[in-house]
Amino acid sequence: MARAMDEGGLTEHRRQLLSGLRGEVVEIGAGPGGTFPHYPPTVTRVLAVEPEPRLRALARSAAAAAPVPVEVVDGLADRLPVADHTADAVVCCLVLCSVPGPAAALAEARRVLRPGGQLRVLEHGRADAPGVARVQRLLDATIWPRLAGGCHTGRDTVAAIEQAGFTLDRLDRFLFPDTRAPFSWHVLATARSARPAAR
Template identity: 35%
Template sequence: MDNDTTTPDTAPAEPDTSSDPHFELHSARGPFNAAFFRVMGPYLESSLRRRKRQVFADLPRTVVEIGPGVGANLRYLGAGDTLVAIEPNRYMHDQLRDAARSHGVNLDLRERMAEQTGLPDHSVDTVISSLVLCSVQDPAAVLAEIRRILKPGGTFRFVEHVVADPGTPTRAAQRILRRPWAWTFEGCSCERDLEGCVRAAGFDTVAVEHYRVHTPFLPFNTHIAGTARA
Protein backbone atom coordinates (compact mmCIF):
# COMPACT_ATOMS: atom_id res chain seq x y z
CA MET A 1 0.00 0.00 0.00
CA ASP A 2 1.15 3.48 -0.88
CA ASN A 3 0.65 6.01 1.91
CA ASP A 4 2.50 9.33 1.60
CA THR A 5 3.95 10.64 4.83
CA THR A 6 2.70 14.21 4.66
CA THR A 7 -0.49 13.49 6.63
CA PRO A 8 -1.18 15.59 9.74
CA ASP A 9 -2.27 14.03 13.03
CA THR A 10 -5.93 14.78 12.28
CA ALA A 11 -6.13 12.35 9.34
CA PRO A 12 -7.82 8.99 10.07
CA ALA A 13 -5.56 6.06 10.89
CA GLU A 14 -5.00 3.41 8.24
CA PRO A 15 -5.65 -0.22 9.21
CA ASP A 16 -4.47 -3.50 7.70
CA THR A 17 -5.57 -4.05 4.07
CA SER A 18 -4.76 -7.71 3.52
CA SER A 19 -8.39 -8.82 3.04
CA ASP A 20 -9.57 -5.90 0.88
CA PRO A 21 -10.92 -6.22 -2.69
CA HIS A 22 -8.28 -6.20 -5.38
CA PHE A 23 -8.01 -3.72 -8.24
CA GLU A 24 -6.79 -5.36 -11.43
CA LEU A 25 -4.12 -3.23 -13.06
CA HIS A 26 -4.03 -3.36 -16.86
CA SER A 27 -0.69 -2.71 -18.53
CA ALA A 28 -2.29 -0.98 -21.54
CA ARG A 29 -5.46 0.69 -20.26
CA GLY A 30 -3.87 1.90 -17.05
CA PRO A 31 -1.17 4.05 -18.67
CA PHE A 32 -3.59 5.12 -21.42
CA ASN A 33 -6.12 6.46 -18.92
CA ALA A 34 -3.45 8.21 -16.87
CA ALA A 35 -2.22 9.93 -20.04
CA PHE A 36 -5.77 10.63 -21.28
CA PHE A 37 -6.83 12.42 -18.12
CA ARG A 38 -3.57 14.36 -17.97
CA VAL A 39 -4.01 15.62 -21.53
CA MET A 40 -7.79 16.02 -21.50
CA GLY A 41 -8.01 17.31 -17.94
CA PRO A 42 -8.11 21.03 -18.81
CA TYR A 43 -10.80 20.43 -21.44
CA LEU A 44 -12.95 18.36 -19.12
CA GLU A 45 -12.44 20.86 -16.32
CA SER A 46 -13.68 23.70 -18.51
CA SER A 47 -16.95 21.79 -19.03
CA LEU A 48 -17.43 20.94 -15.35
CA ARG A 49 -15.91 23.94 -13.57
CA ARG A 50 -19.10 25.85 -12.79
CA ARG A 51 -20.78 22.89 -11.06
CA LYS A 52 -17.60 21.87 -9.29
CA ARG A 53 -17.19 25.36 -7.89
CA GLN A 54 -20.71 25.13 -6.48
CA VAL A 55 -20.52 21.60 -5.11
CA PHE A 56 -16.94 21.75 -3.83
CA ALA A 57 -17.22 25.21 -2.24
CA ASP A 58 -16.06 25.62 1.38
CA LEU A 59 -14.50 22.19 1.75
CA PRO A 60 -13.06 21.35 5.19
CA ARG A 61 -9.31 21.18 5.74
CA THR A 62 -9.27 17.38 5.39
CA VAL A 63 -11.25 15.75 2.57
CA VAL A 64 -11.60 12.16 1.39
CA GLU A 65 -11.82 11.66 -2.36
CA ILE A 66 -12.68 8.38 -4.00
CA GLY A 67 -10.88 7.91 -7.30
CA PRO A 68 -8.97 11.22 -7.49
CA GLY A 69 -7.08 9.97 -10.55
CA VAL A 70 -4.39 12.47 -11.56
CA GLY A 71 -5.68 15.18 -9.20
CA ALA A 72 -8.23 17.21 -11.15
CA ASN A 73 -9.99 18.31 -7.95
CA LEU A 74 -6.95 19.42 -5.97
CA ARG A 75 -7.59 22.96 -7.19
CA TYR A 76 -10.66 23.07 -4.94
CA LEU A 77 -8.58 22.50 -1.80
CA GLY A 78 -6.48 25.15 -0.15
CA ALA A 79 -2.72 25.13 0.39
CA GLY A 80 -1.98 23.17 3.53
CA ASP A 81 -5.21 21.15 3.33
CA THR A 82 -5.12 17.35 3.31
CA LEU A 83 -6.54 15.01 0.69
CA VAL A 84 -7.08 11.41 1.76
CA ALA A 85 -6.99 9.86 -1.70
CA ILE A 86 -8.62 6.45 -2.23
CA GLU A 87 -7.01 5.53 -5.54
CA PRO A 88 -6.36 1.87 -6.44
CA ASN A 89 -4.88 2.58 -9.88
CA ARG A 90 -1.11 2.88 -9.44
CA TYR A 91 -0.71 4.34 -12.90
CA MET A 92 -2.35 7.52 -11.56
CA HIS A 93 -0.16 7.85 -8.47
CA ASP A 94 2.90 9.71 -9.76
CA GLN A 95 0.81 12.39 -11.44
CA LEU A 96 -1.40 12.68 -8.36
CA ARG A 97 1.65 13.23 -6.15
CA ASP A 98 3.02 15.85 -8.55
CA ALA A 99 -0.32 17.66 -8.62
CA ALA A 100 -0.57 17.65 -4.82
CA ARG A 101 2.90 19.17 -4.52
CA SER A 102 2.01 21.79 -7.13
CA HIS A 103 -1.11 22.82 -5.20
CA GLY A 104 0.55 22.65 -1.78
CA VAL A 105 -1.89 19.97 -0.60
CA ASN A 106 -0.86 17.27 1.87
CA LEU A 107 -1.50 13.93 0.20
CA ASP A 108 -2.46 10.79 2.12
CA LEU A 109 -2.52 8.31 -0.75
CA ARG A 110 -4.17 4.98 -0.06
CA GLU A 111 -4.13 2.22 -2.65
CA ARG A 112 -7.54 0.83 -1.88
CA MET A 113 -10.91 0.14 -3.47
CA ALA A 114 -13.75 2.58 -2.79
CA GLU A 115 -15.92 -0.32 -1.59
CA GLN A 116 -13.59 -0.71 1.42
CA THR A 117 -11.71 2.48 2.26
CA GLY A 118 -10.43 1.14 5.57
CA LEU A 119 -11.33 4.39 7.32
CA PRO A 120 -13.06 4.29 10.74
CA ASP A 121 -16.80 4.64 11.19
CA HIS A 122 -18.09 8.22 11.35
CA SER A 123 -14.61 9.73 11.01
CA VAL A 124 -14.94 11.98 7.95
CA ASP A 125 -16.59 15.38 7.42
CA THR A 126 -16.68 15.33 3.61
CA VAL A 127 -16.23 12.83 0.78
CA ILE A 128 -16.01 14.04 -2.82
CA SER A 129 -16.07 12.34 -6.21
CA SER A 130 -16.13 13.32 -9.86
CA LEU A 131 -16.47 10.96 -12.82
CA VAL A 132 -15.87 7.97 -10.54
CA LEU A 133 -19.14 6.25 -9.61
CA CYS A 134 -19.49 5.30 -13.27
CA SER A 135 -16.53 2.95 -13.01
CA VAL A 136 -16.65 1.42 -9.51
CA GLN A 137 -17.52 -2.26 -9.39
CA ASP A 138 -20.47 -1.88 -7.00
CA PRO A 139 -21.99 1.63 -6.69
CA ALA A 140 -24.34 0.59 -3.88
CA ALA A 141 -21.44 -0.80 -1.84
CA VAL A 142 -19.39 2.34 -2.43
CA LEU A 143 -22.23 4.60 -1.33
CA ALA A 144 -22.80 2.43 1.75
CA GLU A 145 -19.11 2.79 2.55
CA ILE A 146 -19.30 6.56 2.16
CA ARG A 147 -22.24 6.68 4.56
CA ARG A 148 -20.35 4.49 7.02
CA ILE A 149 -17.30 6.77 7.20
CA LEU A 150 -19.19 10.09 7.22
CA LYS A 151 -19.87 11.77 10.53
CA PRO A 152 -23.53 12.57 11.26
CA GLY A 153 -24.28 15.65 9.19
CA GLY A 154 -21.24 15.03 6.97
CA THR A 155 -21.56 15.49 3.22
CA PHE A 156 -20.89 13.50 0.08
CA ARG A 157 -20.40 15.91 -2.81
CA PHE A 158 -20.40 14.55 -6.35
CA VAL A 159 -20.15 15.51 -10.02
CA GLU A 160 -20.88 12.49 -12.21
CA HIS A 161 -21.98 11.54 -15.71
CA VAL A 162 -25.14 9.44 -15.92
CA VAL A 163 -27.51 7.59 -18.21
CA ALA A 164 -29.50 9.78 -20.60
CA ASP A 165 -33.28 9.84 -20.91
CA PRO A 166 -34.82 6.99 -22.94
CA GLY A 167 -35.41 7.70 -26.61
CA THR A 168 -32.78 10.42 -26.92
CA PRO A 169 -29.79 10.37 -29.32
CA THR A 170 -27.45 10.43 -26.32
CA ARG A 171 -29.13 7.34 -24.88
CA ALA A 172 -28.81 5.56 -28.23
CA ALA A 173 -25.10 6.42 -28.36
CA GLN A 174 -24.62 5.16 -24.81
CA ARG A 175 -26.24 1.86 -25.71
CA ILE A 176 -24.24 1.39 -28.93
CA LEU A 177 -20.88 2.33 -27.42
CA ARG A 178 -21.27 0.81 -23.96
CA ARG A 179 -18.87 -2.10 -24.47
CA PRO A 180 -15.94 -0.34 -26.15
CA TRP A 181 -16.44 2.61 -23.79
CA ALA A 182 -16.25 0.35 -20.72
CA TRP A 183 -13.21 -1.51 -22.06
CA THR A 184 -11.31 1.67 -22.91
CA PHE A 185 -12.10 3.50 -19.67
CA GLU A 186 -11.51 0.61 -17.27
CA GLY A 187 -15.08 -0.40 -16.53
CA CYS A 188 -16.73 3.01 -16.92
CA SER A 189 -20.45 2.63 -17.61
CA CYS A 190 -22.31 5.42 -19.38
CA GLU A 191 -25.64 3.72 -18.57
CA ARG A 192 -25.86 4.03 -14.78
CA ASP A 193 -28.71 5.80 -13.02
CA LEU A 194 -26.42 7.26 -10.38
CA GLU A 195 -29.02 9.67 -9.05
CA GLY A 196 -31.20 6.68 -8.26
CA CYS A 197 -28.26 4.97 -6.59
CA VAL A 198 -27.52 7.98 -4.38
CA ARG A 199 -31.17 8.45 -3.44
CA ALA A 200 -31.48 4.77 -2.53
CA ALA A 201 -28.34 4.78 -0.37
CA GLY A 202 -30.03 6.00 2.82
CA PHE A 203 -28.68 9.54 3.13
CA ASP A 204 -30.78 11.94 5.19
CA THR A 205 -31.05 14.45 2.36
CA VAL A 206 -30.03 14.46 -1.31
CA ALA A 207 -29.96 17.53 -3.58
CA VAL A 208 -29.24 16.91 -7.27
CA GLU A 209 -28.95 19.16 -10.32
CA HIS A 210 -29.22 17.72 -13.83
CA TYR A 211 -27.31 19.40 -16.63
CA ARG A 212 -25.66 18.71 -19.95
CA VAL A 213 -22.17 19.36 -21.19
CA HIS A 214 -21.36 19.67 -24.87
CA THR A 215 -18.37 17.60 -25.93
CA PRO A 216 -17.60 15.29 -28.87
CA PHE A 217 -17.90 12.40 -26.39
CA LEU A 218 -21.68 12.07 -26.78
CA PRO A 219 -22.19 9.21 -24.26
CA PHE A 220 -20.53 11.43 -21.63
CA ASN A 221 -22.71 14.51 -22.01
CA THR A 222 -25.50 13.91 -19.46
CA HIS A 223 -24.49 14.82 -15.90
CA ILE A 224 -25.59 15.35 -12.34
CA ALA A 225 -24.03 17.38 -9.54
CA GLY A 226 -25.16 17.40 -5.95
CA THR A 227 -24.74 16.88 -2.24
CA ALA A 228 -25.95 14.05 -0.02
CA ARG A 229 -25.95 14.57 3.75
CA ALA A 230 -25.51 11.76 6.26
Protein backbone atom coordinates in the same frame (compact mmCIF):
# COMPACT_ATOMS: atom_id res chain seq x y z
CA MET B 1 -8.25 13.40 -21.95
CA ALA B 2 -8.61 14.78 -18.41
CA ARG B 3 -6.48 17.79 -19.37
CA ALA B 4 -8.65 18.44 -22.45
CA MET B 5 -11.80 18.24 -20.30
CA ASP B 6 -10.33 20.64 -17.75
CA GLU B 7 -9.39 23.09 -20.49
CA GLY B 8 -12.89 22.68 -21.95
CA GLY B 9 -14.58 23.84 -18.75
CA LEU B 10 -14.42 20.94 -16.28
CA THR B 11 -12.29 23.05 -13.93
CA GLU B 12 -15.22 25.29 -13.05
CA HIS B 13 -17.40 22.26 -12.27
CA ARG B 14 -14.63 20.86 -10.08
CA ARG B 15 -14.55 24.16 -8.14
CA GLN B 16 -18.29 23.99 -7.58
CA LEU B 17 -17.99 20.37 -6.49
CA LEU B 18 -15.57 21.35 -3.71
CA SER B 19 -16.93 24.80 -2.84
CA GLY B 20 -17.63 25.32 0.87
CA LEU B 21 -16.10 22.04 2.03
CA ARG B 22 -14.37 22.02 5.42
CA GLY B 23 -12.56 19.61 7.74
CA GLU B 24 -11.42 16.10 6.80
CA VAL B 25 -12.24 14.92 3.29
CA VAL B 26 -11.95 11.51 1.64
CA GLU B 27 -11.70 11.57 -2.16
CA ILE B 28 -12.45 8.29 -3.94
CA GLY B 29 -10.63 7.47 -7.19
CA ALA B 30 -8.60 10.66 -7.33
CA GLY B 31 -6.86 9.75 -10.60
CA PRO B 32 -3.95 12.10 -11.32
CA GLY B 33 -5.24 14.63 -8.78
CA GLY B 34 -7.25 16.96 -11.00
CA THR B 35 -9.39 18.16 -8.09
CA PHE B 36 -6.49 18.91 -5.72
CA PRO B 37 -5.82 22.53 -6.83
CA HIS B 38 -9.46 23.41 -6.12
CA TYR B 39 -9.88 22.40 -2.46
CA PRO B 40 -10.76 25.46 -0.37
CA PRO B 41 -8.51 26.45 2.57
CA THR B 42 -11.25 25.41 5.05
CA VAL B 43 -10.36 21.78 4.27
CA THR B 44 -7.82 20.60 6.84
CA ARG B 45 -6.82 17.32 5.15
CA VAL B 46 -7.68 15.22 2.10
CA LEU B 47 -7.17 11.47 2.06
CA ALA B 48 -7.13 10.66 -1.67
CA VAL B 49 -7.69 6.99 -2.52
CA GLU B 50 -6.45 5.78 -5.91
CA PRO B 51 -5.95 2.10 -6.86
CA GLU B 52 -4.06 2.52 -10.14
CA PRO B 53 -0.28 2.81 -9.51
CA ARG B 54 0.63 5.19 -12.37
CA LEU B 55 -2.26 7.51 -11.56
CA ARG B 56 -1.35 7.31 -7.87
CA ALA B 57 2.20 8.47 -8.67
CA LEU B 58 0.83 11.42 -10.65
CA ALA B 59 -1.56 12.21 -7.80
CA ARG B 60 1.36 12.29 -5.34
CA SER B 61 3.09 14.92 -7.51
CA ALA B 62 -0.13 16.93 -7.67
CA ALA B 63 -0.54 16.59 -3.88
CA ALA B 64 2.85 18.23 -3.33
CA ALA B 65 1.55 21.38 -5.05
CA ALA B 66 -1.95 21.33 -3.54
CA PRO B 67 -3.19 24.30 -1.46
CA VAL B 68 -4.24 21.97 1.42
CA PRO B 69 -2.60 18.84 2.89
CA VAL B 70 -3.33 15.84 0.65
CA GLU B 71 -2.26 12.26 1.39
CA VAL B 72 -2.55 9.82 -1.52
CA VAL B 73 -3.07 6.14 -0.66
CA ASP B 74 -3.84 2.86 -2.39
CA GLY B 75 -7.36 1.53 -1.90
CA LEU B 76 -10.69 0.66 -3.42
CA ALA B 77 -14.01 2.43 -3.25
CA ASP B 78 -15.74 -0.54 -1.62
CA ARG B 79 -12.98 -1.00 1.02
CA LEU B 80 -11.82 2.47 1.98
CA PRO B 81 -8.82 2.57 4.34
CA VAL B 82 -10.73 4.89 6.67
CA ALA B 83 -12.26 4.39 10.14
CA ASP B 84 -16.02 4.56 10.65
CA HIS B 85 -17.65 8.00 10.89
CA THR B 86 -14.46 10.07 10.72
CA ALA B 87 -14.86 12.08 7.48
CA ASP B 88 -16.62 15.42 7.16
CA ALA B 89 -17.06 14.85 3.43
CA VAL B 90 -16.59 12.21 0.76
CA VAL B 91 -15.87 13.40 -2.79
CA CYS B 92 -16.54 11.37 -5.96
CA CYS B 93 -15.47 13.03 -9.20
CA LEU B 94 -16.06 11.00 -12.38
CA VAL B 95 -15.52 7.74 -10.51
CA LEU B 96 -18.93 6.16 -9.81
CA CYS B 97 -19.15 5.50 -13.57
CA SER B 98 -16.05 3.28 -13.30
CA VAL B 99 -16.23 1.40 -9.99
CA PRO B 100 -17.48 -2.20 -10.27
CA GLY B 101 -20.38 -1.51 -7.88
CA PRO B 102 -21.66 2.01 -7.16
CA ALA B 103 -23.94 0.68 -4.38
CA ALA B 104 -20.96 -0.78 -2.48
CA ALA B 105 -18.94 2.43 -2.97
CA LEU B 106 -21.81 4.57 -1.68
CA ALA B 107 -22.34 2.25 1.31
CA GLU B 108 -18.63 2.76 2.13
CA ALA B 109 -19.08 6.51 1.83
CA ARG B 110 -21.91 6.34 4.39
CA ARG B 111 -19.78 4.19 6.68
CA VAL B 112 -16.91 6.68 6.80
CA LEU B 113 -18.98 9.87 7.01
CA ARG B 114 -19.68 11.51 10.33
CA PRO B 115 -23.41 12.07 11.06
CA GLY B 116 -24.42 15.05 8.94
CA GLY B 117 -21.30 14.70 6.76
CA GLN B 118 -21.61 15.49 3.08
CA LEU B 119 -21.29 13.41 -0.05
CA ARG B 120 -20.19 15.57 -3.01
CA VAL B 121 -20.57 14.06 -6.46
CA LEU B 122 -19.70 15.19 -9.99
CA GLU B 123 -20.50 12.41 -12.44
CA HIS B 124 -21.77 11.72 -15.91
CA GLY B 125 -24.62 9.25 -16.25
CA ARG B 126 -28.02 8.35 -17.60
CA ALA B 127 -29.42 10.68 -20.27
CA ASP B 128 -32.85 12.28 -19.82
CA ALA B 129 -33.51 11.71 -23.53
CA PRO B 130 -34.86 8.16 -24.19
CA GLY B 131 -33.05 7.82 -27.54
CA VAL B 132 -29.67 8.69 -26.01
CA ALA B 133 -30.38 6.42 -23.02
CA ARG B 134 -30.91 3.53 -25.46
CA VAL B 135 -27.52 4.23 -27.05
CA GLN B 136 -25.95 4.35 -23.57
CA ARG B 137 -27.43 0.93 -22.69
CA LEU B 138 -26.02 -0.50 -25.91
CA LEU B 139 -22.56 1.01 -25.35
CA ASP B 140 -22.46 -0.12 -21.72
CA ALA B 141 -23.45 -3.67 -22.61
CA THR B 142 -20.83 -3.92 -25.34
CA ILE B 143 -17.60 -2.04 -25.99
CA TRP B 144 -17.50 1.07 -23.81
CA PRO B 145 -16.44 -0.35 -20.43
CA ARG B 146 -13.63 -2.31 -22.13
CA LEU B 147 -12.45 0.72 -24.11
CA ALA B 148 -12.66 3.19 -21.25
CA GLY B 149 -11.25 1.54 -18.13
CA GLY B 150 -14.54 0.21 -16.80
CA CYS B 151 -16.46 3.43 -17.42
CA HIS B 152 -20.23 3.18 -18.04
CA THR B 153 -21.94 6.00 -19.90
CA GLY B 154 -25.45 5.55 -18.55
CA ARG B 155 -25.48 4.70 -14.85
CA ASP B 156 -28.30 6.28 -12.85
CA THR B 157 -26.05 7.73 -10.19
CA VAL B 158 -28.72 9.93 -8.60
CA ALA B 159 -30.97 6.92 -7.99
CA ALA B 160 -27.99 5.00 -6.59
CA ILE B 161 -27.25 7.84 -4.14
CA GLU B 162 -30.83 7.87 -2.87
CA GLN B 163 -31.02 4.07 -2.70
CA ALA B 164 -27.84 4.08 -0.60
CA GLY B 165 -29.64 6.07 2.10
CA PHE B 166 -28.55 9.62 1.32
CA THR B 167 -30.80 12.67 1.21
CA LEU B 168 -30.08 15.07 -1.66
CA ASP B 169 -29.53 18.70 -0.65
CA ARG B 170 -28.53 19.91 -4.11
CA LEU B 171 -28.85 18.46 -7.59
CA ASP B 172 -27.81 20.21 -10.81
CA ARG B 173 -28.12 18.44 -14.14
CA PHE B 174 -26.22 19.79 -17.13
CA LEU B 175 -24.72 18.83 -20.45
CA PHE B 176 -20.92 18.89 -20.51
CA PRO B 177 -19.69 19.24 -23.20
CA ASP B 178 -22.79 21.01 -24.46
CA THR B 179 -23.84 18.22 -26.82
CA ARG B 180 -26.30 15.34 -26.44
CA ALA B 181 -23.51 12.75 -26.69
CA PRO B 182 -23.81 9.61 -24.49
CA PHE B 183 -21.13 10.80 -22.00
CA SER B 184 -22.33 14.44 -21.72
CA TRP B 185 -25.16 14.06 -19.16
CA HIS B 186 -23.63 15.27 -15.92
CA VAL B 187 -24.89 15.74 -12.38
CA LEU B 188 -23.44 17.81 -9.57
CA ALA B 189 -24.94 16.70 -6.27
CA THR B 190 -24.58 17.26 -2.55
CA ALA B 191 -26.15 14.68 -0.27
CA ARG B 192 -26.25 13.95 3.45
CA SER B 193 -26.34 10.74 5.36
CA ALA B 194 -28.98 11.69 7.91
CA ARG B 195 -27.90 9.02 10.37
CA PRO B 196 -24.79 6.83 10.51
CA ALA B 197 -24.90 3.68 8.39
CA ALA B 198 -25.24 0.43 10.37
CA ARG B 199 -22.02 -1.61 10.44
